[in-house]
Amino acid sequence: MRWRPIPLAMTALVAIVASGSLIGVRTAARAANGSVAVGAAGGPRYGLSTVGLSYPFAAAIAKGFGDAAARAGATAVILDAKGDVQKQANDIDDLIAQRVAGIAVMPLDSVVAQGWVQRAGRAGVPIAAVAALVGDPRTRRVEDVYPGLVALASQDEVAAGRSAGQLAARLLPKDRPARIAIIEGAAGFPEVEQRARGFRQALDAAGAHYAIVAAQPGNWTSEGGEAACQNILAAQPGIDLFYNEADDMVVGCARAVRAAGSKARLIGVGGSKLAIASIKAGAVDGTVCFKPEALGALAFQALASPGGDRFRTYPIPAVTRATVQQCVGQW
Structure with missing residues (x-):
């Protein structure tokens, strides 16, 4: 701007x-x-x-x-x-x-x-x-x-990331290292680093076997999340889980996952009305509830x-x- x-x-x-x-x-x-x-x-x-x-x-x-x-x-x-x-x-x-x-x-x-x-x-x-x-x-x-x-x-943004990571640890495959992609917010926002840091901390504490194979900004929007997930799936269709740092992005990412026929699990952060509806419908696996x-x-x-x-x-x-x-x- x-x-x-x-x-x-x-x-x-x-x-x-x-x-x-x-x-x-x-x-x-x-x-x-x-x-x-x-x-x-x-x-x-x-x-x-x-x-x-x-x-x-x-x-x-x-x-x-x-x-x-x-x-x-x-x-x-x-x-x-x-x-x-x-x-x-x-x-x-x-x-x-x-x-x-x-x-x-x-x-x-x-x-x-x-x-x-x-x-x-x-x-x-x-x-x-x-x-x-x-x-x-x-x-x-x-x-x-x-x-x-x-x-x-x-909210403690690092703790929010840990909550998401604890959920992810339960969803990841146990028989092989999991491939995770992170859809970040926008550059310059402190939440981007904090939510990613807490996420990794929780995965490590749970003893999860994983690799973060891609990370792209979704700029906090549904359209940005959809585009980022489309790009990642085009290059790496075997993603096991997308960690979206905000719920608007996870809603868009869910559209990209469905369109690609991917079986990737989806986690967001924020507790938005759309994300909650998507969880109830089975399109998103979980989120962290903010108020x-x-x-x-x-x-x-x-x-x-x-x-x-x-x-x-x-x-x-x-x-x-x-x-x-x-x-x-x-x-």
């Missing part, structure tokens, strides 16, 4: 959306050129800078944040970075200039976000991270919350009621067709 400067006036409270509708959140944000207010008019205002409301997972986080603000009699100012790091930096600066009561950020770049935390701190505006850590994800553990943050509300609306609520609560644990999370079990009823899709 080519960035162009966006005037400060864009961040005004230009739309009020009825709480409880993901479609409403996304539609209003698009109509408002990336800005939407949710909640009670006149209450304290809290900002959420999201990676992009076109991503259903991010939209569900925004819904949880806005719902929590409405319950507290506050207003949530939700800004859509549209996948652009420079726009997200401008959005953070705008929220600081507006003197909101607190800022939650779903960072596009965890390393760049360190500067945003420092700027908010100098301005005396509390800031929390949601869904992704701040700091170098290769060296910082998720529970080691970056200095200056009120809190980090996130993005809960993350949004946890981030708001950390800003509105600081104190207590700085790392805030929830259980993230892997589910299969036999246990999928335990996962209610939130996105």
